[in-house]
Amino acid sequence: MHTVETVLLVLMLGAVTGIAARYMRAIPLPLIQIALGAVIAWPQKGLHISFNPELFLLLFIPPLLFADGWRIPKREFFALARPILLLAFGLVCFTVLGLGYFIHWMIPSIPLTVAFALAAVVSPTDAVAVSAITRNLGMPHKTMHMLEGESLLNDASGLVAVKFAVAATLTGAFSWGAVAKDFTWMAVGGLGIGALMGWGFSTARDAITRRVGDLAATQMVLLLVLLPFAAYLAGEKIGVSGILAAVAAGIATNFADLDRGNFISERLQTEGTWSMVESAFNGAIFLLLGLQLPSIIGVTLLDAGDDWWQLVAYVVVISFALLLMRWVWITLGVHGALRRAHQEGKMLEKPSHLLNLATTMAGIRGAVTLAAALSIPVHMRSGLPFPSRDLLIFLATGVILFTLILGSIALPLLLRRMPAHEDTETQHEERSARAAACKAAIASLTMTEEEAQKHDEAWIAQYQEVVGRITQEYRNRIHLLDDSGVATSTEAQRDTPEMVHERRLRYLREMELRLHCIHVERDTLYAERQAHRINDETLRAMVSELDMSEVALRKRLVVARRAAGLPPLPHAGGAH
Template identity: 30%
Template sequence: MHSLLPFLLAMVAVIVMLNMFAAKLKIAYPILLVVGGLFISFIPGLPVIKIDPDLIFFIFLPPLLFEASWSISFKEMKKWWRIIGSFAFLVVFFTALSVALITNHFIPGCTIALGFLLGGIVSPPDAVSTGAITKFVAIPKSTSTILEGESLLNDASSLIIFRFALVAVGTGQFIWPEAVTDFLWMVIGGVGIGLLLGWLFVQAHKLLPTDAPSDIALTIIEPYLMYWIAEQLHSSGVLAVVCGGLFMSARRLKFLNSTSRIHAYSVWESFIFILNGVVFLIIGLELPEIVDGLKEDHIPIETAVGYGVLVTAILIAARMISSYVALVSTMIFRPSVQPHASSRTRRWMMPLLLGWTGMRGVVSLAAALAIPVTLSNGEAFPHRNLILFITFVVILLTLLVQGLTLPYFIRRTGFFDGIFNEENEQSTRQKIKKELKQHIYQFLKSKYENELKDHAGLEMFLKHWEERAKATDDSWMNAKTKTIFIEMLEVQRDYLTELNKDPKINEEIIRQQLYQIDLEEERLKMI
């Protein structure tokens, strides 16, 4: 333990330095972390990091999924639910089936069950990788929501495939009626358990006398409880965390105060950054051990690399085919929501670009490492090392090839220029600020008309709304005035919540305004 702790601390330091270096180079930090882990793994004398396969999902997935469900716009998800649902479920199954059939044909000894196992592992694109890469280019909010929403839900569908394929490999049989029943329970049970626990956790925050540190501590515990309880009931822990997280996220203003929300944002941002960094660094660190396993199985490295390239090509092709099918289906059945490209050529080229966004990462690594070393009868798990190596090659190739070229393709082609008719964010932000000031003015005039006549502080507040933070004299802020100001902030929150129901308004702008209101409330508390 004394030798491992310095190594873990050094890992965090390396993650921070590589992230700063990636920001300077303007490339996604997962790419540098994987490459950095690969180079670090060749340093002699380093301790070997081994994670229990049964714990790999439980350690990393719940907080990553929970944080992602709090960050995504549920309003945008509802708007694009058809394409998100098709990519999260139908495309994942199509991709896994393609991988299963082709690997069964080309890889000696790879059964259909093993092919589905590999397909379930590598089929879900990674939200962290895609988000880190696309932040360097301007893409519409709707497009990023589709990618984020897809990655939230496809984790569940891919892990369901993984679980059934694992059972099929271990038992040598696949019983369809039982599989369908189990699948329905995993989906329905996962959603129901997540919503029920999310409601219970919201009530607990409301009823218990919590402060900011205890609220944040509870939010860290809650995704683990959702995942663990759902898995104990043999349903989908991933769906439980996602649905519970979405439920709680939509009600964050009701059970968390401004102090808890502000502090939680910083804590979770750092926590998730470290978790993601550790996982991507482990991807690189695991390679030498995986290569040693291939040598024990007498599989040439060149052959294994070829299999990895083949599977990567299948994934890219399957995603592009699915993108074209989705575009054609939308044009036929939902022409009103199809992308409004500036030309026919650009519209038909767009699925190629969307197909190029399928970078793999955390979930694929976690699933691959979760494969047991032996079967229930004590025999070695067939092709485990080869599956691990193929997964590593897929992650590395998609991150390096697609990840490094995607920003260039977006900027060079201008595919997203004018595709979505969204209101300019800057003008929307200014419009909301103006409406907020007018709304508060009417609120004060209607409720505190007498106080407005006699209180110079409130008059100054109305006349100098933009200048109030610069004021150095807070003597006019007495208890009565502070109470009114706090009430005004609540009125603003209610107004923004109602405004967010407008489908034309970007929810990210609403959240930014709510965050500013939280900061203002914290400033008032300090006076």
């Protein structure tokens, strides 16, 4: 099949499976996509794609990691820096050494340096798969942020470890001093070049857009999409980690975006563009993984003949050893850091053995592991085949499938047994910020004596009338934002449970009426367009405002209905 046709087919299947997953909520989306890819490729005349690991790493990984670095909450990322670094770097080193020796002991035919390479290949985790599995299951927010931070950084540390293990196999020489020196250079250099490029892009963008405003929004969004590729290529060109460069560029760009509150068009386009890129690329990654399965697993098991069960046993044992090492590291090395973060208020959920086990099961492997395995060279420098390469790729692929299936089963069971962790701190912060914005708006309406002297009495009377209406609306909003209608701890001491429940229901009725009014407004706008009383441009602008209002209102309703013990709202649906 032609390359262009293949790309279009993969993107189309990614979109179709995303829709299908909405109707098969019991099955995580990555499993659906992997299974579909395997079904398409399994027949003898099926779709077979030549997987180029270097091209894969360039096309798919930088934009996804850039988007993760751009979106991840920076306050939580830096507040949980210690446990994240322990997982992203400490656990990778622990895994490479411990699992490497274990694999060499269990399968003596695999040389020690190749065993280290296999351990490094399976060390990176995949937060995308974890997020897809735990969606709507109540994974604690701070724990999910920690897993995302780990995945951001351990892709780079795992790939660097693979590089050194392969180099030791090819050359027969290994030096801890050289490894430490090179690793430091690659990590620090990658972060530095990425941050520099992110800062440079942001500075140039500010200089341009402050002159032309949102007129260049589309071009700026396009350049932003190309930035992770530029950071990755620049990093690889100078011999540092291109992956860390893409991550650092995303984080640096996000910091710069904090000063761009006025560029609404650019912001809306950016959000929409990245949502589409992430959805398309995540789907393509897991579909490509499924497309490789028949040629990797099926062929290897057939070649093994009656000994196929031994290869499957190796996969199971290595997977359990990998998860056991992760559990030991979290329990002994990370638990203390999590407990301190909880005591300092940086982490709401209290560390427990059940949370440690859930974090262990979240160590799912994904597409980066497959790309790292397939990047192993085919031949040594002498021209001889690379030792145990096919077995290494088979075992790595088996670990991906095993951890993904085990996580899909175990994580929902564990999360249902954990106490509910409602992110009340974030909700309170959001309400406080909205209330502060309303109060600031009211304060800005006050007219000074000097300004009043510039106008006549009629103008001042009209101004005061308008200000009165606007102020009353803002005061109503502040009243509604008062703890989202939920009683505070002081009120809870004065009021009976029946009074608290009645207040919650009263608040819900008002919010549902407001939601109903938004629906009526939208239907009326479409009727006006159908009657040709407004044009398409006016319709889109006004409906967009109503859509954003509905999103904010539904978010508040979800919290309020949960507090009142009511079932969640049905999804907003119905395209006109």
